[in-house]
Amino acid sequence: MTTILKLENLNYGYEDGGFRRQILKDLSYEFEQGQFYTILGPSGSGKTTLLSIIAGLDKQESGKIYYEGDDLDKIGLYKYRRNKIGIVFQQYNLISYLTGLENIELAMTETDNAIPKNQKEVAYALLEKFGIVKSKADR
Structure with a gap:
């Protein structure tokens, strides 16, 4: 199988009331093309954060993401979002006045x-x- 998305040592966190909250710590994973994946975890465990980072909507603090072998830092998040990845939201997001x-x-x-x-x-x-x-x- 071909690796389509590779995460290497991703880290993400934020300050919350003077306390550092680490959401992702040294997360590494390879996603194979043509496979389905499920991200499971309790509320607040970082599922949405991870998906936001994978989709290029948020930026990891450290670590690397590769799409089709290319480093997202070199592709650029704008180009990646525009040409390489799509998101299906849970909410209805069509433009209502268009067919x-x-x-x-x-x-x-x-x-x-x-x-x-x-x-x-x-x-x-x-x-x-x-x-x-x-x-x-x-x-």
Whole structure:
């Protein structure tokens, strides 16, 4: 299997009322492409913090993250977030005044990748993968 994401000695913490709270300490792990992973732990154990760091929404205090072998510090978090990783939030985050199709088309324009000439058909194909037919996509 190919390692897609590698964490090396990640550390993250913060000050809380004069007390240092260490959330992640020397965390290392390799995620293999095509596999599913579960992050489990009690409330306050650092699950959301870890996911925020992996997604490039927050920065670790020390340690390294590699995506497809490239150091995120060299890629840059902006480019990584824009072109390499996506997040599915628990809350509904579509733009309410746009249709489902328009939300997907908007996401296509927000990458550095070339926008396909047949953007609308690509968007319809993505919707169909999730069981949303054309007649429902324009709502």
